[in-house]
Amino acid sequence: MDLHEFQGKALFASLAVPVPEGHLATTPEEAATAAEQLGGKVVVKAQVQVGGRGKAGGIKIADDHHQARQMASEILGMDIKGHTVHRLWVERATDIAAEYYASFTLDRGAKKHLAIVSAKGGMDIEAVAADSPEDVVRLHIDPMMGLTDWQARRLVYDAKLDTAAARPLAATLQKLYRAFVDLDCDLVEVNPLVVTAEGGVIALDSKVTIDSNALYRHPEFAGFSEAFVVDPIEAMAKERHLNFIKLDGTVGVMANGAGLAMATLDVVDLVGGAAANFLDVGGGAKAETITDAMEVLMQDPAVGAVLINIFGGIVRCDLVAEGIVTALSSLELPWPLVVRLDGTNAAEGRKVLADFDHELVISVDTMRQGAEKAVELAGAR
């Protein structure tokens, strides 16, 4: 779960990571009020989950609340790389002396936590890493030990950050690492991490990704998802507890198992088509799950045909076929349904479908045949 800047900063503040004081605004009036409360210069920042907001004109500095109102009216409603701006974060402007980069994440290869720090902040860190890798300092942290004080100091010195601010910088890195661990984050990134003209340290941005497996132990995150823009079809799928992702193609896909579902998307692509979605109907592939899934796919006007790809393991294909028949008893199919059943009791399953004899249900023997048929039918509409 990727958080907005304002959400990440609220979490930082709760763990004493220094952040500029600010307020959320959804109208120019609210932005003006926020600026008035803060007093002096403020920064008006578009809250969209995409990089390059500044370059796109989504971040502006206002001298007073009148100007803040004007800027807010310009930024609200703006489209930044396909994301419409609905929210602004209005915060006190910071007098910047130096801009750094800092992040904590999990290095899956090393199975350790990884700190990345650079003196070249405020820009695209991947570009910095490509152009001058010596400017990007990496350090592994044993999850059993956590970030030790000497490691935090070493990051500051190795990355050649301002040594006059070494103490507050190391302390801030420690707090960010605590946030990363205690809040069950997949990623905590601050770019830029700033040393102010007064010698203080402040997190001027936040990019925080929460591990959705850990939501159960963080009731404080409950309201966060309300601020996310969700595709209406994905929202419907989520309500039905379906493991669904909307894609741009015309072939609707249902498979049992995430790996098989991913492989199905690939095979549809290999035979010249494009999948409309990723959908793992789970090991059981029950009638009600299939009904739910088909109703979700019916919301997508781009879908021209649907491929059900089932490999029967513990779940028997004849039971899946019966599930499909049951689902179709209460649904009117708007598109052809190509069904590939393989594995346990596949022959019996295919017989169930043959006996059902529905003009829009086409039974195939292999995944490739199924993909070819579905792509052909989706294109023929």
Next chain:
Amino acid sequence: MPILVDNNTRLLVQGLTGREGGFHAGRNREYGTNVVAGVTPGKGGENVDGVPVFDTIADAVAATEANAAMTFVPPAFAADAILEAAAGGIELIVCITEGIPAQDEAKVYNYLRQTTDAVLVGPNCPGVLSPGKANVGIMPTTVARPGSVGVVSRSGTLTYQAVYELTSLGLGQSTCVGIGGDPVPGSSFVDILAMFQDDPETQAIAMIGEIGGDAEEQAALFIEEHVTKPVVAYIAGFTAPTGKKMGHAGAIISGSQGTAIAKKEALEAVGVQVAVYPSEIGELVSAALGG
């Protein structure tokens, strides 16, 4: 000799008294796995179809000499269950539980590696099946046959598909290992490849990878240095969009890392044949064995 589980496996089930745990433990028993104990705190003294239940791993091991554990404990308690099993001297821990926080997995992984000899398979995996000998987990057994192909996979259903294709071609399996789709699996491809390389019964290896992380790239480096047996691979997720979780918590591409194409190229560079369609895995293994 298969790897990880066989006729000497004495299985303890954490969560035997739960619905899933009880169901699959029953299936594993029917297959011939020696299920010796269950552990559910607070239910010591009970039994499930004659299998005694204990309050703690220590009690269960003392009474039954269990040497392997299968974990069906809910995600909030699973990391602790793994640690308890390791502390109790269990040699092999197969964790089926899906949805364990990544921070817990990272701690458990590092603890097990640094302070114990326990081997963890999973979490979020379908388990380990040595056809004809023992099944520990939730894999279907009807499509598997005893033989000499080692199968290792990050995906469940794709594993069953590969096993089915192999069996259809008359190729049995030494052991099928589902290492799971999470960011920090207890055993990676490299760990299992090393076991298959050392296993005299295994003559060829099929590995099924997917997008995310660099486990396949690490496997390629290991294969080049240490694996003399033929290896065939399949990678899922060539068309997966970046930044989206494709069902498995580990199957997420970030930036240019973890792409299917990078994995395919890394494996092909060291002589591993990579199937384009999942159904080709069996044919490629058959060809590699001179069949």
